[in-house]
Amino acid sequence: MIKNDLYLKALRGETVERPPVWMMRQAGRYLPEFIALREKYDFFTRCQTPELAAEITVQPIRRYPLDAAILFSDILVVPQAMGIDFKMKESVGPWLDNPIRTMEQVQNIEVPNVDDTLGYVFDAIELTLLKLDNEIPLIGFAGSPWTILCYCVEGKGSKAFDIAKSFCFKQPEAAHLLLQKITDTTIAYLKRKVEKGVSAVQIFDSWGGMLSPEDYQEFSWQYINQIVEALSPLSHVVVFGKGCWFALEDMTMSKASALGVDWTIKPEFARTLTNHTMTLQGNFDPARLHSTPETIKKMVNEMINRFGKDRYIANLGHGILPNIPLENAEAFIRAVVDWKPNI
Numbered sequence: 001m002i003k004n005d006l007y008l009k010a011l012r013g014e015t016v017e018r019p020p021v022w023m024m025r026q027a028g029r030y031l032p033e034f035i036a037l038r039e040k041y042d043f044f045t046r047c048q049t050p051e052l053a054a055e056i057t058v059q060p061i062r063r064y065p066l067d068a069a070i071l072f073s074d075i076l077v078v079p080q081a082m083g084i085d086f087k088m089k090e091s092v093g094p095w096l097d098n099p100i101r102t103m104e105q106v107q108n109i110e111v112p113n114v115d116d117t118l119g120y121v122f123d124a125i126e127l128t129l130l131k132l133d134n135e136i137p138l139i140g141f142a143g144s145p146w147t148i149l150c151y152c153v154e155g156k157g158s159k160a161f162d163i164a165k166s167f168c169f170k171q172p173e174a175a176h177l178l179l180q181k182i183t184d185t186t187i188a189y190l191k192r193k194v195e196k197g198v199s200a201v202q203i204f205d206s207w208g209g210m211l212s213p214e215d216y217q218e219f220s221w222q223y224i225n226q227i228v229e230a231l232s233p234l235s236h237v238v239v240f241g242k243g244c245w246f247a248l249e250d251m252t253m254s255k256a257s258a259l260g261v262d263w264t265i266k267p268e269f270a271r272t273l274t275n276h277t278m279t280l281q282g283n284f285d286p287a288r289l290h291s292t293p294e295t296i297k298k299m300v301n302e303m304i305n306r307f308g309k310d311r312y313i314a315n316l317g318h319g320i321l322p323n324i325p326l327e328n329a330e331a332f333i334r335a336v337v338d339w340k341p342n343i
Contacts, residue, residue: 004136018309021066024318122193282313
């Protein structure tokens with residue numbers, strides 16, 4: 001039995017004394033203890049070594065009174081498992097020597113046995129759960145099929161993913177086949193994570209906002225919804241689409257337990273679009289953590305008051321930036337933990 005189940009109560013829509021809090025990328029590069037490991041081990045070694053992944057996952061939990069942990073991993077482990085050989089290039093980020101650009105390449109991609117190719121992730125879950133000792137829930141995650149496609153076709157990060165979009169529009173049959181293969185792999189991967197003991201899964205659609213509302217339906221949402229449909233009977237599913245406020249109404253009609261929102265939408269408008277029925281997560285601008293701790297506390301209080309304490313998970317609107325002072329990260333978290341309703 002998990003001792004602090006505030007996060008799970010929010011996902012179930014139950015009344016809470018205060019919202020739960022965690023931060024996207026909380027196990028990461030703003031922490032000195034993470035940087036120390038980064039200097040010893042390359043990125044995918046950290047992802048693929050269960051002991052390292054488990055240690056990194058719990059690093060922020062030791063520092064801060066967080067209400068959930070998220071397993072340290074990366075969205076690109078899924079395409080790697082499919083035989084798409086991503087590397088992490090210094091000063092560049094994700095890198096693929098041979099981007100996917102043809103139907104023949106797509107046809108040659110396999111939907112793997114996730115136990116054979118991603119066993120290290122499942123081992124990391126077991127080790128992490130031992131370290132957490134039922135104190136707080138553990139979240140598993142995956143990238144959305146569209147976001148994975150963006151990297152596979154572009155071959156690297158991009159400001160606009162024009163090559164990926166052009167691939168979809170010029171070769172829709174190949175694009176949909178690739179998206180379906182990623183979807184099938186992701187469903188198997190997340191199901192196994194749930195079997196191993198994560199309490200919820202989150203789908204990151206980091207590049208969904210690159211698409212028009214119509215193209216989003218065709219190339220992103222229908223595949224995310226397949227994942228939601230497959231996982232929702234087994235676990236809580238959270239969907240976070242950066243820049244995807246236009247899809248919130250459609251997402252609300254899905255079986256997702258919660259929807260993440262970024263800082264480009266007002267809390268009141270997000271509530272209106274989701275018919276005041278959905279648990280929402282977000283939406284503090286990560287760059288705002290450069291403000292003073294006093295300002296952060298004031299803004300967090302305003303954020304909670306505007307969203308309302310129930311059906312709400314306090315979080316950032318995207319991942320924490322690497323140059324955020326530790327005391328500012330703590331100010332964000334403690335502002336939520338110490339929040340009291342205006343009486």
